[in-house]
Every structure is written in C-alpha cells, then in structure tokens.
Amino acid sequence: MLIYNTLTKKKEEFVPIDPSIVKIYVCGPTVYDYFHIGNARSFIMSDIIRRYFEYKGYNVKFVMNLTDVDDKIIKKSIKEGTEAAFVAETYAKAFFEDVKKLKIKKADLYPRATAHMGDIINLIKKLEEKGFAYNIDGNVFYNVSKFVGYGKLSGKKIDELESGARIEINEEKKSPLDFSLWKKAKEGEPFWESPWGNGRPGWHIECSAMSCKHLGETFDIHAGGNDLIFPHHENEIAQSEAASGKKFVNYWMHFGFLNIDNEKMSKSLGNFLTAREILKKYSAEAVRLAFAQTHYAGPLNFSDDLLSSAEKGLEKLKNLAEKIEEEIKANNTAGINPSFDFDKIRISFEAAMDDDINSSQACGVIFDFIREVNRTIAENENINVKFYLDVKDFLKKTAEGVLGILDFSAAVQQNDFSLENDLIELFIKLRIEAKKEKNFALSDKIRDELKAIGVILQDGKEKTTYKKSK
Ligand code: AMP
Ligand code: ZN
Numbered sequence: 106m107l108i109y110n111t112l113t114k115k116k117e118e119f120v121p122i123d124p125s126i127v128k129i130y131v132c133g134p135t136v137y138d139y140f141h142i143g144n145a146r147s148f149i150m151s152d153i154i155r156r157y158f159e160y161k162g163y164n165v166k167f168v169m170n171l172t173d174v175d176d177k178i179i180k181k182s183i184k185e186g187t188e189a190a191f192v193a194e195t196y197a198k199a200f201f202e203d204v205k206k207l208k209i210k211k212a213d214l215y216p217r218a219t220a221h222m223g224d225i226i227n228l229i230k231k232l233e234e235k236g237f238a239y240n241i242d243g244n245v246f247y248n249v250s251k252f253v254g255y256g257k258l259s260g261k262k263i264d265e266l267e268s269g270a271r272i273e274i275n276e277e278k279k280s281p282l283d284f285s286l287w288k289k290a291k292e293g294e295p296f297w298e299s300p301w302g303n304g305r306p307g308w309h310i311e312c313s314a315m316s317c318k319h320l321g322e323t324f325d326i327h328a329g330g331n332d333l334i335f336p337h338h339e340n341e342i343a344q345s346e347a348a349s350g351k352k353f354v355n356y357w358m359h360f361g362f363l364n365i366d367n368e369k370m371s372k373s374l375g376n377f378l379t380a381r382e383i384l385k386k387y388s389a390e391a392v393r394l395a396f397a398q399t400h401y402a403g404p405l406n407f408s409d410d411l412l413s414s415a416e417k418g419l420e421k422l423k424n425l426a427e428k429i430e431e432e433i434k435a436n437n438t439a440g441i442n443p444s445f446d447f448d449k450i451r452i453s454f455e456a457a458m459d460d461d462i463n464s465s466q467a468c469g470v471i472f473d474f475i476r477e478v479n480r481t482i483a484e485n486e487n488i489n490v491k492f493y494l495d496v497k498d499f500l501k502k503t504a505e506g507v508l509g510i511l512d513f514s515a516a517v518q519q520n521d522f523s524l525e526n527d528l529i530e531l532f533i534k535l536r537i538e539a540k541k542e543k544n545f546a547l548s549d550k551i552r553d554e555l556k557a558i559g560v561i562l563q564d565g566k567e568k569t570t571y572k573k574s575k
Contacts (some may be wrong), residue, residue: 106161106459108326109402111334111357112258116461119356121325126164129155130316130354132329132337133169133215136196137177141377142392142407143363143370145207147330149393149509150360150401150464152209154328156507157458168319169212170312171197173219174305179294189295190219203380208389208509214319218311222297225306225314228348229286229299237347241277243289243302247309249282252343258357259335284340286310309340313348316341322349328358332369361403370407383412385573387522391416394510397464409570416523421475422504422511425496428482430513432493440489443481447495450474454503464508471504529560533569536562 107116121127131151134140140148151169158165173193182189197217204211218225229245232238237251249255249263256262266282285307290296296303306314316324322345329338338357345353362369370377383392395415399405450470457466478496482488497513504511532551539548552562559575 107461108356108358109461110355111359112354114260117356121163122323122355126166127158127326128166128320128324129158129168129326129328130312130320130324131167131169131212131327132312132333133171134196134200135172135175135177136193136200137175137181138196138372139199139379139381140203141370141372141379142383143330143377145203145380145383145392146363146396146405147328147360148204148209149207149396150462151328153393153397153464153508154326154358154401154462156210156509157462160458160502160507165213166320167210167212168214168216168316170315171200171215171217172308172311173197173217174295175308183293193219199381203384206384206389207380207392208512216315216319218306218315221311221315221318222306224318225310226287226297226299228310228314228317228344229306231348232286232344235347237344238286239279240287240301243287243304244277244285245287245301246278246283247286247340247344249280249284249343252347254346255282255343256339258339258342261335261339284309284336286344309337310344312337313341313344313353317345317349322351322353324354326356326358327354328360331359331362334359358401360401361399361405363405363407365407367406378407382572385575386526387412387416388419390419390510390512391522393508394419394468397508397510398468400465401462413523413526416526418472419510420523421472422500425475425478426500426511426513429493429497429500432488433490433497435490437488437490440487441485442489443485443492445477445481445492445495447499450477450499458507467503468508468510471500471508474499529555529571533562533571537569 106119108119109116129151131147133148134144148169155165155167171193174189178189178192182192185192229238232247233240233245236248238245238247256266263282267280287299287301287304287306287310289301290303290305294305296305316327327338327341334357342353364370365376365378368374368376380392391412392415395411396405398415405411450473453470454467457463457470460466481492500511501513505513532555536548536551539545539551555562555571559573561572561574563570563572
C-alpha cells in the first residue's frame with residue numbers, strides 16, 4: 106500500500122511499526138463553535154483512511170484530540186458571559202452529535218488538553234532541561250534555533266522564515282519564530298499551576314504530549330488539514346523529537362481544503378456552512394460520497410450541485426441495496442448462478458485504495474459494479490440467492506464498511522431528501538413565474554408558507570437558494 110508522505114514528499118510503501126496495529130493521530134476540532142463542512146472533510150477522509158486499514162485486517166488505534174483551552178474559546182466565553190469550560194463542553198457535545206450523524210466511526214480516544222495538564226507540563230520541563238525551552242517571566246518559549254531539523258516537514262528554511270516573519274508584539278522572544286509552550290495567566294482567563302507559575306499551554310505542545318501519551322514516542326500516521334503543516338505540525342516535530350531524541354511520526358498525511366466560491370472555507374472568513382446545517386438538506390451518505398469522489402489531498406470546491414448530484418448517484422446504490430434485500434428474503438436457492446467476476450472487482454477496489462487512498466477511483470469501481478450487476482439482473486431471469494449474497498458481501502465491505510456511503514440496515518427506510526429538495530426547487534420556480542407576472546401576493550405567500558414549514562429562501566443576484574431551519 107502506498108501513502109503520500111508530506112515529510113518525504115513522495116509516495117512510500119506503508120510499513121507499520123508493529124505489524125498487527127496501525128497507530129493514527131488526527132488533529133481534531135477546537136471546540137468553540139459547531140464545526141463546518143470544511144472540517145467535516147478532514148474528519149470524513151481520516152475516517153475513510155482508518156476504515157480502509159481495518160478492511161485490510163489491521164487493528165487500528167485512532168486518536169483525535171479536542172482542543173478545549175484556546176484563545177478562541179476564551180474569546181467566545183467573554184462574549185457570551187460564560188465560563189470557557191462551559192463553551193468547550195457545549196461544543197464538544199455538539200461535535201460528538203455531528204460526527205455520529207456523519208457516520209464517522211468513534212475514535213478509540215478523544216483526549217482533551219485540559220485533562221492532560223500533568224503530561225503537558227512534564228513535556229515542557231523535559232524540553233527546558235534539554236535546553237530547548239526558555240522561561241521569561243512565566244512565559245515559556247521553544248527555542249527554534251536549537252532544533253536542527255526545523256522546517257523539514259514544510260520545506261521552509263529558518264533564515265528565510267526569520268527574514269519574512271512579521272515582528273510580533275511580544276518582544277520577549279529571542280526570535281520571532283520561537284513559539285509559546287506555556288502562556289502566563291492573564292486576568293480573568295482559565296489557568297493551571299505549573300513550575301513557571303499559573304498559566305495555560307500553547308496549542309502545539311498539547312498535540313505532542315497527548316499523541317506521545319496515547320500512541321508512544323514514535324507512531325505510524327499523523328494527519329490533519331493542509332493548513333496545519335506549518336507551523337502546527339512543524340512545531341510538533343520540533344517538540345517531540347527534541348524531547349525523545351527519536352523520530353516522531355513515520356507518515357504525515359494532509360487533507361486538501363474545502364473551498365467555497367474558490368476561497369478557503371473558514372470560520373474567520375465567515376463563508377462557512379456548518380455540518381449540522383448541511384445535514385438538514387442532504388444525507389450523511391451524500392456528504393461522504395461527495396467528499397470521497399475527490400482525492401483527499403486535492404482541493405475541493407463546495408457547491409449545492411456537488412451534493413445534489415451525490416444524492417442522485419446514491420439512488421442507484423440504494424435501489425440496488427433494496428433489490429438485494431428483497432431477493433435475500435425471497436431466498437431462491439434453485440436459480441442459476443450467473444457468471445460474474447467478483448474477484449476482479451475486489452482487486453480493482455483494493456488497487457485504487459492501495460494507491461494513496463484513491464477513494465475517487467474506488468467510487469468509480471463501485472458505480473461500475475452497480476452497472477454490471479444491474480445488467481446481469483436484467484439479462485437473467487431466475488437468479489440464485491447466492492449471487493445476491495455475494496453482491497451484498499462486496500457492497501457491505503466496501504461501500505458501507507470503507508466509504509460509509511451505504512447503510513444496509515436502513516436501506517429500506519433511509520432518509521431520502523431528493524424528492525423533498527426537488528419539490529422545494531419546484532416552488533422556487535413557481536415563485537419566479539409569479540414574480541414575472543407581477544403577482545407579488547402569490548410570490549410572497551410561497552416565501553412565507555415555505556418559511557412556516559422551515560424552508561428559508563435566500564434571493565441571490567443570479568438565483569434563489571434555500572436553507573432548512575428544522
Ligand atoms: P480547527 O477546528 O479549525 O482546529 O480544525 C479542525 C480540523 O479541520 C483541522 O485538521 C483543520 O486542518 C481542518 N480544516 C479546517 N478548515 C478546513 C477546510 N476548509 N477544509 C478541510 N479541512 C479543514
Ligand atoms: Zn494537533
């Protein structure tokens with residue numbers, strides 16, 4: 106199996122440290138708001154990677170951290186007049202609800218920074234003892250110039266970074282590249298006791314401490330969005346390798362950004378859609394298929410069309426799943442066994458996924474398979490149940506097990522938004538016609554009645570879109 110490694114900038118054969126288990130750490134959310142579908146892309150693609158290792162027979166230990174102490178959380182708590190811990194708890198709970206709705210498998214562990222203060226402090230102490238950290242009046246910084254390999258992940262050079270770095274307001278640091286390991290407590294902020302006084306940890310040290318605690322000093326795969334390569338992951342390497350004297354991570358995997366109107370989707374730009382909002386309009390399977398159809402590392406532009414065409418594509422899969430369930434119930438053991446090469450299709454699926462998790466090609470294999478199965482069904486009258494059991498077995502392992510775009514247990518009563526969405530589009534068209542005829546009483550009535558049942562129309566320059574509020 107080949108994996109593109111950001112560290113070496115090439116595809117490499119994947120060899121786990123321990124042949125029986127693959128250890129994966131993914132940078133999870135900062136819990137200060139509902140997560141958006143850009144974040145969801147990183148969470149879903151890491152879920153597909155994890156599920157594929159399990160498909161291949163590995164045990165997987167999958168760890169995703171929750172950053173629950175951070176500037177953004179504190180800012181929100183001040184704005185809302187609550188405690189930072191309350192903000193973090195509220196959105197951690199929402200995170201678990203939303204990942205469940207997206208059919209993302211539970212991680213083995215979701216470590217939180219606030220529950221690992223002892224580990225974090227010990228790691229900073231170790232860095233201080235080894236001469237990689239310095240304390241200035243209760244603020245502890247990492248001394249980047251002491252770490253020889255700094256820049257090896259991002260390919261950045263220290264001297265170029267230094268000359269290009271903005272001079273920060275914090276003039277205490279020896280170099281603008283040095284970063285916070287421990288931040289001295291400020292008035293009104295949450296704090297923990299430490300050898301350097303009351304304060305809280307920097308973001309990067311949390312991931313170094315928690316990954317080491319739960320996966321060991323060296324582990325197999327570390328993943329996250331592209332934006333984390335520098336400085337977050339570069340700094341994690343500097344901290345972990347300085348402390349242990351060992352290689353930190355063997356394979357670094359990074360997810361491409363989800364863009365909207367060709368601009369990165371992010372909370373700070375305000376151009377985001379939350380996962381919970383999207384799940385009111387589309388099924389989890391459609392979101393997963395829309396993401397799986399693009400390779401995890403490339404950029405992906407979000408649009409309503411992307412999701413509605415995924416929803417349409419899924420209909421073929423659901424129809425087949427329903428047919429399979431009916432035939433298995435009918436249990437025809439006397440029929441013929443049509444010739445069908447299941448091995449060939451399985452090999453194609455695995456070849457795609459073994460090539461750096463090419464889920465886009467793997468989706469193509471599944472849709473080709475559906476076409477071939479439907480043709481076989483159309484061409485043969487009396488088919489033995491064995492054929493349907495084999496079809497189900499393949500789809501259960503791949504479409505359901507690895508990609509999570511099908512749910513056999515719900516195949517018959519699965520949420521299907523496509524008819525509902527088509528009806529809303531029809532009302533939008535009727536409203537446009539009413540407006541053209543200057544029948545504004547009718548066009549307003551359509552808008553108001555839709556709103557009353559939870560569909561909010563938004564008139565744009567070129568077209569009218571809608572949001573569901575329930
Ligand atoms: P955050 O809550 O901002 O710390 O992000 C959580 C995870 O989502 C990180 O792995 C980010 O790299 C990733 N992420 C953030 N925005 C996007 C986006 N627009 N597309 C893909 N991944 C993203
Ligand atoms: Zn991290």
